[in-house]
Amino acid sequence: MIEFRQVTKRYGSDHTALRQVNFGLERGELAFLTGHSGAGKSTLLKLIMVMERPSAGEVVVGGQVLNRLPRRQVPYIRRHIGVVFQNHQLLFDRSVFDNVAMPLEVMGVPARDIGRRVRAALDKVGLLSKEKMNPLQLSGGEQQRVGIARAVVNKPPVLLADEPTGNLDPQLSSDIMGLFAEFSQVGVTVLIATHDIALINQLDRRTLTLDEGRLVSGGGGLHG
Amino acid sequence: MAETPNRGKEPSRGAKTARSPLKQQANSYIDHHRKVARDSARRLWQAPVASLMTWTVMGVALALPVALMLLLASLEGVSAGWESSARVTAYLAEDVTLEQAETLKQTIGDDSRVAEVELIDRETALDEFRASSGLEDALDYLDGNPLPHTLLVTPGDGSRTASGVQTLLAVVEGMDGVERVQVDLGWLQRLNAMTELLGRAVWALALLLAAAVVLVIGNTVRLSIENRRDEILVAKLVGGTDAFVRRPFLYTGAWFGLGGGVVAWFLLQGSLWWLSGPVERLAGLYRSDFSLSGLTLDGMIALIIAAMLLGWLGAWVAVKRHLDDIEPGEIAGG
Numbered sequence: 240m241i242e243f244r245q246v247t248k249r250y251g252s253d254h255t256a257l258r259q260v261n262f263g264l265e266r267g268e269l270a271f272l273t274g275h276s277g278a279g280k281s282t283l284l285k286l287i288m289v290m291e292r293p294s295a296g297e298v299v300v301g302g303q304v305l306n307r308l309p310r311r312q313v314p315y316i317r318r319h320i321g322v323v324f325q326n327h328q329l330l331f332d333r334s335v336f337d338n339v340a341m342p343l344e345v346m347g348v349p350a351r352d353i354g355r356r357v358r359a360a361l362d363k364v365g366l367l368s369k370e371k372m373n374p375l376q377l378s379g380g381e382q383q384r385v386g387i388a389r390a391v392v393n394k395p396p397v398l399l400a401d402e403p404t405g406n407l408d409p410q411l412s413s414d415i416m417g418l419f420a421e422f423s424q425v426g427v428t429v430l431i432a433t434h435d436i437a438l439i440n441q442l443d444r445r446t447l448t449l450d451e452g453r454l455v456s457g458g459g460g461l462h463g
Numbered sequence: 464m465a466e467t468p469n470r471g472k473e474p475s476r477g478a479k480t481a482r483s484p485l486k487q488q489a490n491s492y493i494d495h496h497r498k499v500a501r502d503s504a505r506r507l508w509q510a511p512v513a514s515l516m517t518w519t520v521m522g523v524a525l526a527l528p529v530a531l532m533l534l535l536a537s538l539e540g541v542s543a544g545w546e547s548s549a550r551v552t553a554y555l556a557e558d559v560t561l562e563q564a565e566t567l568k569q570t571i572g573d574d575s576r577v578a579e580v581e582l583i584d585r586e587t588a589l590d591e592f593r594a595s596s597g598l599e600d601a602l603d604y605l606d607g608n609p610l611p612h613t614l615l616v617t618p619g620d621g622s623r624t625a626s627g628v629q630t631l632l633a634v635v636e637g638m639d640g641v642e643r644v645q646v647d648l649g650w651l652q653r654l655n656a657m658t659e660l661l662g663r664a665v666w667a668l669a670l671l672l673a674a675a676v677v678l679v680i681g682n683t684v685r686l687s688i689e690n691r692r693d694e695i696l697v698a699k700l701v702g703g704t705d706a707f708v709r710r711p712f713l714y715t716g717a718w719f720g721l722g723g724g725v726v727a728w729f730l731l732q733g734s735l736w737w738l739s740g741p742v743e744r745l746a747g748l749y750r751s752d753f754s755l756s757g758l759t760l761d762g763m764i765a766l767i768i769a770a771m772l773l774g775w776l777g778a779w780v781a782v783k784r785h786l787d788d789i790e791p792g793e794i795a796g797g
Contacts, residue, residue: 288700290791311705318702330694342701349491389701 240266240397240428241287246296248282248452256282258452259296262459264430266396269423270457271439272432274449280432283449284399287430288320289313301396318346321390321427325402327382329374335361335385336370342393360392361385364418380411387418391427398422400431404438412438496710503714506687507722514722517683521723524676525770526730528669529758533731535665537755538658551616551628553635556642564612567640571614576622576631581615588613611642673773680719680777681784684712688785700791709782716778717771724770728763 241264248257256279264270272280285291286298289305298305301319308316321342329338336357343353361367364384366377374382383403390398400419404412416431416438423429433439439446447457507514553571555564561584572580583591588610593599614635622631628646636644688695691711698708735757746753758766 288791314699314702314704314707316702317700322700328693328697328700330697332694341697344495345698345701345703345707347488347491347495349487350494 240264240268240301241430242297242299243283243286244297244299246286246293246298248279248286248291249294255452257286257293257449260449260452260454260458262447262454262457264428266428267423267426268445269420269429269442270431270445270447271442272430272447272449273434273436273439275434278449279452280449281401284322284401284430284432287397287399288322289316314345318342318393319395319397321393321395321398323383323386323390323398323400323403325405327374327386329382329385329389331373331375333373334371335366335374335377338374338385339370339388339392342389346393348393356392357388360388363391364388380407380414383407383411383415384418387415391422394427396427398427398429400429400433402433403431404433404435409437413441416442499710500714503711504718507715507718514719517679517719518722518726520679521676521719521770521774522726522730524672524679525723525727525766525773526734528665528672529727529766530731530734531661531665531668533756533758535658535662537753538654538661540753540756550646551618551632551635552645553614553616553638553641554643554645555612555614555640557611559612559640561612563640564614567638568614570638571616571635574631574634576619576627576634577616578619579617581617583613583615585610585612614641676723676770676773677777677780680716680774681781683719684716684778684781685785687715688712688781688789692789695786695789696791699789705786708786709779712782712786713775713778716774716776716781718774719777720771720774721767723774724767727766727770728758731758 243260243262246257246260247255249255260279260283272283274280282291286293286305287300289308293306300316303316305316330341339357339360340353343356348356358367358370361370364387366381366384366388369377369381374385377385387403390400398419403419404415407415412435419429419431420442445457448455555567559567564582564584568580568582571577585608589602589608592610593602616631616635618628618631622628632644632646635641695708735755739755742753742755
């Protein structure tokens with residue numbers, strides 16, 4: 240589902256964020272991405288989201304090589320990738336429902352389908368009763384779950400999470416990890432960037448470790 | 464993406480909802496447009512003072528050139544009326560007899576460019592002159608009648624233009640027995656030249672003000688883009704196309720244009736109402752039926768459509784310059 244082939248990303252001439260990274264994730268696989276701050280975790284996620292383009296090598300998502308993707312095709316790729324951020328990126332000028340509905344509106348889903356699918360997603364994260372509230376009225380953990388509902392509402396085949404449990408207590412973190420595990424069970428490829436070692440140990444999944452832009456463990460996968 | 468599980472796999476839920484996907488797509492697209500248009504309009508209503516100020520700026524900028532154009536159209540109506548009444552006066556040589564003058568009248572009258580020829584013989588002319596000039600006593604001292612026979616030539620429909628009259632003038636002037644030809648075209652030409660100049664100036668002004676309108680709307684829309692930065696980022700993040708992200712701002716621009724057009728119309732009607740009394744009095748003093756004409760319904764619709772297009776264009780300029788700069792790359796942390 241996701242494949243990195245000898246991917247290098249340089250910023251300017253002096254900073255190399257990723258060096259010849261090689262790995263592959265199967266459909267339905269859940270993996271962690273870990274490393275120190277500045278090890279290149281965010282850069283790796285940005286390459287999958289086509290927020291950045293690799294300096295060398297190939298990034299393949301869903302069989303499509305992203306390097307050569309024209310700019311106007313980028314939105315269509317992003318519709319297949321759900322993203323969860325540490326700081327949620329929710330909009331506080333609208334209700335929980337409208338926040339979660341955004342990916343569907345962007346895709347031009349008919350209004351009556353939007354209602355059904357948004358409620359299904361909110362039900363999944365246990366916030367169905369709060370659809371009319373403003374995200375500001377919710378706790379940090381609830382806001383994060385709204386972010387997750389938004390990321391999965393259009394059933395993307397890929398789900399990325401950048402420090403999704405950064406500000407949450409262990410119990411909430413564990414709940415959220417449970418959600419991610421459920422998504423992977425239904426075939427979603429999940430990649431979670433985190434440096435919460437306890438959490439990683441708890442789930443015992445494949446872990447990609449980056450160190451100064453190099454993938455030092457957990458590489459390979461997909462065609463060996 | 465062959466293994467994408469979410470594309471068009473919605474199970475059909477009974478005959479009632481089983482429409483063709485294309486039609487459904489189109490409906491949803493139109494629904495979306497409607498929603499965005501409504502939403503943009505509501506945002507303008509929610510900031511009534513700011514919106515009203517923008518509308519007024521636009522209204523003034525639009526009303527000014529339109530008012531000048533209307534004035535120009537009224538002036539052209541006037542000069543067209545006078546142009547058609549232009550007549551060529553041909554003074555015959557003193558030795559031309561009345562019979563010869565009659566023949567000349569015949570010849571000129573046969574010309575297809577001439578509508579009518581009137582002969583004023585020298586006696587009649589003297590009588591008229593005596594009556595109107597108040598120089599009766601002075602005229603009595605003259606030995607004979609110093610006035611020649613005169614022909615008044617009215618040009619035909621085809622020659623009632625400045626150049627047509629000019630041609631006719633040359634023809635009459637070249638005839639035997641015609642000593643001098645006169646036509647009071649000078650002031651008409653000056654008026655024409657002035658209206659032409661004014662016309663060009665109005666267009667130049669209109670272009671400048673239209674550019675100003677585009678810039679004002681562009682700047683206003685730029686501010687609203689800044690205000691909605693987070694929303695734009697999220698929309699781009701979840702796969703909103705450029706068109707999707709631009710749409711609300713383009714509608715905002717068009718709504719600004721609509722308001723501006725309406726304000727411009729009110730300003731025009733108001734000034735017309737305020738000016739029409741004095742203008743009619745002034746025209747009355749000149750024995751003219753000149754009056755200011757307002758905008759017709761067509762004109763009003765054209766004004767509003769033009770205003771909306773300008774607003775849309777202004778928004779488009781802003782969107783082109785600022786929206787593409789907002790890329791979600793900056794929200795994912797280091």
